[in-house]
Structures are given as C-alpha cells and as structure tokens.
Amino acid sequence: MTTPFRSAAALIARIPGDRFLILLIATVALAAWFPAEGFGAVLAEKAVVAAVAALFFLYGARLAPEAIWNGLSNWRLQALVFASTYVLFPLIGIAVALAVRDHLPQDVVTGLLFLCLLPSTVQSSIAFTSIARGNVPAALCSASLSNMLGVVLTPILVSQLLPAATGGFSLKALEDIALQILLPFVAGQVVRPWIADRLKRHPVLTSVVDRGSVLVVVYAAFSAGMVAGIWHQMSVAGLAAILGISLAVLALVILATTLASRALSFPIEDEIAVVFCGSKKSMAGGIPMATILFPGHAVGLIVLPLMLFHQAQLFVCATMARRYARRGEARQALPVSVSQLR
Numbered sequence: 001m002t003t004p005f006r007s008a009a010a011l012i013a014r015i016p017g018d019r020f021l022i023l024l025i026a027t028v029a030l031a032a033w034f035p036a037e038g039f040g041a042v043l044a045e046k047a048v049v050a051a052v053a054a055l056f057f058l059y060g061a062r063l064a065p066e067a068i069w070n071g072l073s074n075w076r077l078q079a080l081v082f083a084s085t086y087v088l089f090p091l092i093g094i095a096v097a098l099a100v101r102d103h104l105p106q107d108v109v110t111g112l113l114f115l116c117l118l119p120s121t122v123q124s125s126i127a128f129t130s131i132a133r134g135n136v137p138a139a140l141c142s143a144s145l146s147n148m149l150g151v152v153l154t155p156i157l158v159s160q161l162l163p164a165a166t167g168g169f170s171l172k173a174l175e176d177i178a179l180q181i182l183l184p185f186v187a188g189q190v191v192r193p194w195i196a197d198r199l200k201r202h203p204v205l206t207s208v209v210d211r212g213s214v215l216v217v218v219y220a221a222f223s224a225g226m227v228a229g230i231w232h233q234m235s236v237a238g239l240a241a242i243l244g245i246s247l248a249v250l251a252l253v254i255l256a257t258t259l260a261s262r263a264l265s266f267p268i269e270d271e272i273a274v275v276f277c278g279s280k281k282s283m284a285g286g287i288p289m290a291t292i293l294f295p296g297h298a299v300g301l302i303v304l305p306l307m308l309f310h311q312a313q314l315f316v317c318a319t320m321a322r323r324y325a326r327r328g329e330a331r332q333a334l335p336v337s338v339s340q341l342r
Contacts, residue, residue, distance in 0.1 A: 024307065027215045031222035041227070044220040045296075051213035052288040053184040058209050059122075059147065060188020061195055074138050077270050081120070081142040084257050084278030086153055089116040092249055094161065100245065104238060107301035110162055110294075112245065115306045117157040118286040119150025125277045128317045132324030134272025142277040147285060151182060158293055217287045218307075222300045234301070239308075246309040250316060253279045272324055276317060283310040 036044040093116025101109050122143040129139035199206055257278040261271035286306050290299050 023211070023215060024218060027218050028222050031219050032226055035223035035226040036220065037223075037227055041220075041223065044216075044223060047216050048220045048288075048291055051209075051216040052291070054209050055184075055213040055284065055288065056182075057184035057188040058199070058206055060185040060190075061192045062188075062199055062206065064192075064196070065189070074135075074141075074270070076264060077135070077138050077266065077274060078142055078145065080257070080260055080264070080274050081146065081278045082149075084253060084260075084274070085120050085146050086117075086149075086157070088253060088256060088278075089249075089281075090157060090161070092116055092252060096245060096249065100241075104241065105234070105301060107298045108234070108238070108242065108304060110298075111302040111305040112242070113162060114158060114290065114294075114302060115246075115281055115286070115309055116249070117154050117161065118281045118289070118306070119154060120146040120277050121280040121282045121284070122147055124314065124317070125280055128276045128321040129273050131318075131321040132272045132276070133269070134276065134324070135267075135269040136273075138270060139273040139277050142273060146277070147282065150282070150285060151185070154289060155293060213284070213288070217291055218303070220291070220296075226300075227297070234304075242305050243308050243312065246305060246312050247316075250279060250309065250313055254316075254320075268324075268327075275320070279317070280313050281306065281309060283307065 090113075093113040096116070097109050097113040100112070104112075120143050125143040126136060126139050130136050254275060257275045258271065261274045266274065283306055287303050290303050290306075294302050
C-alpha cells in the first residue's frame with residue numbers, strides 16, 4: 001500500500017536539485033551564524049582553492065575528447081548553442097543590468113550580468129536532453145565544448161564588460177585561472193585513461209566533489225559577505241525581484257532557442273539539445289570563477305543571482321523535459337493507432 005509518506009518521498013525524489021537546494025540553504029545559514037573569520041577565513045580560502053582544483057580535475061578526467069570531436073560534425077547545432085551562450089545571453093545581461101542598476105545593489109547587478117557570461121552546465125544539460133529523448137551526443141558535445149571555452153571566454157567577457165568590478169583583466173587573474181582551473185583540467189585529461197572507468201563505477205565520489213566543492217565555495221563567499229556586513233543590503237522584495245528577473249531571462253532564452261531551431265528546420269531531437277544546452281548556466285563552474293575574478297567580500301552577493309537562476313532552470317527544464325518526452329511517446333504511438341484504423 002502506498003502511504004502518504006512514500007508518495008511525498010517519491011515526489012521529492014523526482015524534483016531535480018531539491019535536496020541540493022536544502023544543502024545550499026543550510027550552508028548559507030551556517031555562514032550567517034558561524035562565518036569564517038581570522039584564521040578560519042584563511043583556512044576557508046585554502047579549502048576553496050583545493051575544492052576548485054579537485055572539481056576541474058574531475059571534469060578533465062570524465063570528459064572524453066572523442067565525444068567532443070564526434071559532436072562537432074553537427075556544426076549548425078553547435079553554432080546555435082554557442083550563439084545562445086556567449087552572444088544572446090550577454091546581450092540580455094547587459095540590457096538587464098542597465099534596466100535595474102538604479103534599483104538593486106551594485107554587486108547584485110554585477111551578479112546578474114556575470115550570470116549571463118557563464119558557460120552552460122554539463123550534467124543537467126545532458127540529463128534533461130536524455131529524458132526528453134533528444135540528441136544526447138550533440139548535447140554532450142555542446143555542453144562540454146561550452147565549459148572548455150568558458151574557462152577562457154568568461155574571464156575575457158567579464159574583464160571587458162565588468163572592468164570596474166574586477167579591475168580589468170590582469171595577469172594575476174590569468175595566473176589564478178591557469179593554476180586553479182586549467183592546470184587541474186589538463187591533469188585530469190592526462191590521467192583519464194587510467195581513472196575514467198573507476199570514476200564511472202563510483203559516481204558517488206564525483207557527485208560529492210561536484211556538490212561539495214560548490215558548498216565549500218558558497219560557505220566561504222557568504223562568510224566573507226557576513227564579515228563585511230553587506231547582507232543588510234538585501235530584502236525579501238529584492239530576493240523576489242532577482243528570482244523574477246532570472247525566470248524572465250530563462251523564458252526569453254528558451255523561447256529564442258526554440259524559435260531559432262524551428263526556423264532552421266532542425267529535427268525535434270536537435271531542437272531539444274539546443275534548448276537545454278543553450279538555456280543553462282553552470283553554478284558548479286560559475287561560483288569558483290567568481291571567487292577568482294571578484295573581491296572576496298563581494299562574492300556573496302554576486303553569486304546570489306546565479307544560485308537562484310540555477311534552481312529556476314532545474315525546475316523549469318525538468319517540466320519541459322517531461323513534456324518533450326510525452327510528445328515523443330505520442331509520436332511513437334501514432335503509427336500503431338493509424339494501422340489499427342486500417
């Protein structure tokens with residue numbers, strides 16, 4: 001017999017990111033009550049460096065180079081996802097920043113634009129494409145290529161569009177990116193032949209590093225914000241405004257990628273890959289980049305729009321993936337129904 005408890009548990013299990021959202025909220029609460037100060041702040045900073053390096057090492061170890069080259073053959077799809085991620089999103093981000101700069105704290109406005117400069121996600125883009133019965137190899141290629149390019153493109157875009165927040169593109173920022181992101185990623189690629197199979201057999205390890213690294217960075221960022229006393233700048237109305245803006249940006253990009261795919265006569269499987277890869281932003285990669293590119297005391301507010309957008313995209317795209325999947329089931333059932341009518 002199905003009990004109300006089991007039904008509720010099953011419902012929660014079907015909601016992507018819900019448990020991680022709870023952990024994020026708990027981490028923010030921990031930083032609010034027990035922020036890292038003094039020697040604790042130094043330890044937190046070192047933990048962030050180690051967590052970011054571990055995260056990108058595992059990215060390199062899991063990413064098969066041949067998968068990228070195989071997917072590049074569908075160049076129209078890849079070009080459309082690239083345009084959405086690094087052209088459409090930044091243009092929307094600039095427009096949003098100009099529209100709200102007099103109504104929200106400057107660090108939040110910076111965060112809204114920074115959000116639009118980030119690469120796409122890898123895991124959720126591929127997962128939702130698979131659920132929706134889309135072109136999974138193309139999604140794998142698009143998401144992976146977006147993240148590889150984002151390591152270089154995002155800092156360059158940030159330095160050009162947010163010079164006041166970052167002080168411009170500096171050799172120190174380039175050195176930090178190389179040491180904390182590029183070097184571990186390359187090291188992961190080098191050792192991939194020896195450890196990739198083990199990582200596949202132990203997905204819990206990669207999941208812990210993926211999510212744990214984000215939690216470590218969030219704790220350090222929000223602790224710095226608490227110590228600097230910046231959180232009094234945000235109100236409930238301000239948080240609601242950020243969430244509303246995030247949903248509006250997400251809806252606009254989803255609409256644009258859908259219409260563009262259909263205008264180019266993409267098959268439905270390619271449309272699904274474009275929509276899910278072209279509409280997402282990576283929190284796992286974005287928060288570590290923020291700690292490198294922005295002053296420590298400001299990171300907490302800067303990454304706040306990214307955290308809210310991340311959860312919004314999970315819930316919206318989960319709903320869309322199920323709708324796409326039902327459409328695919330209906331198309332598969334149609335020939336059977338017609339043959340029966342004959």
